[in-house]
Amino acid sequence: MSCPICGEDSVKQFRPFCSKRCADIDLAKWLNGSYSVPSQREDDLDDEIQDDVEVKDRPH
Incomplete structure:
Protein backbone atom coordinates (compact mmCIF):
# COMPACT_ATOMS: atom_id res chain seq x y z
CA MET A 1 0.00 0.00 0.00
CA SER A 2 1.34 3.43 -0.85
CA CYS A 3 1.04 6.63 1.16
CA PRO A 4 -1.91 8.73 -0.07
CA ILE A 5 0.10 11.93 0.46
CA CYS A 6 3.49 11.25 -1.16
CA GLY A 7 3.16 7.82 -2.77
CA GLU A 8 5.96 6.13 -0.79
CA ASP A 9 5.44 2.70 0.78
CA SER A 10 3.37 2.89 3.95
CA VAL A 11 4.83 2.04 7.36
CA LYS A 12 2.88 -0.14 9.79
CA GLN A 13 3.20 2.41 12.62
CA PHE A 14 1.63 5.21 10.53
CA ARG A 15 -0.56 3.17 8.16
CA PRO A 16 -1.84 4.18 5.64
CA PHE A 17 0.88 6.85 5.66
CA CYS A 18 4.65 6.48 5.35
CA SER A 19 5.54 8.84 8.20
CA GLU A 42 -28.52 22.50 -1.99
CA ASP A 43 -30.50 24.25 0.72
CA ASP A 44 -28.55 22.84 3.70
CA LEU A 45 -26.68 26.11 4.25
CA ASP A 46 -29.89 28.13 4.08
CA ASP A 47 -31.50 25.83 6.66
CA GLU A 48 -28.55 26.23 9.03
CA ILE A 49 -28.61 30.01 8.73
CA GLN A 50 -32.37 30.10 9.37
CA ASP A 51 -32.01 27.82 12.41
CA ASP A 52 -29.33 30.12 13.87
CA VAL A 53 -31.53 33.19 13.39
CA GLU A 54 -34.50 31.51 15.06
CA VAL A 55 -32.41 30.46 18.06
CA LYS A 56 -31.02 33.99 18.50
CA ASP A 57 -34.52 35.50 18.31
CA ARG A 58 -35.83 33.39 21.19
CA PRO A 59 -35.75 34.82 24.70
CA HIS A 60 -33.46 32.98 27.08
Missing part, protein backbone atom coordinates in the same frame (compact mmCIF):
# COMPACT_ATOMS: atom_id res chain seq x y z
CA LYS A 20 4.20 11.08 10.94
CA ARG A 21 4.83 14.03 8.62
CA CYS A 22 2.42 12.71 5.97
CA ALA A 23 -0.13 11.78 8.65
CA ASP A 24 0.08 15.35 10.00
CA ILE A 25 -0.32 16.80 6.50
CA ASP A 26 -3.48 14.74 6.06
CA LEU A 27 -4.82 15.83 9.46
CA ALA A 28 -4.16 19.48 8.59
CA LYS A 29 -6.15 19.06 5.36
CA TRP A 30 -9.12 17.79 7.38
CA LEU A 31 -8.83 20.57 9.94
CA ASN A 32 -8.56 23.43 7.44
CA GLY A 33 -11.47 22.17 5.34
CA SER A 34 -9.55 20.99 2.28
CA TYR A 35 -11.37 17.69 2.56
CA SER A 36 -15.13 17.85 2.68
CA VAL A 37 -18.13 15.71 1.96
CA PRO A 38 -20.52 17.42 -0.44
CA SER A 39 -24.08 17.84 0.70
CA GLN A 40 -26.87 16.06 -1.12
CA ARG A 41 -29.16 19.05 -0.58
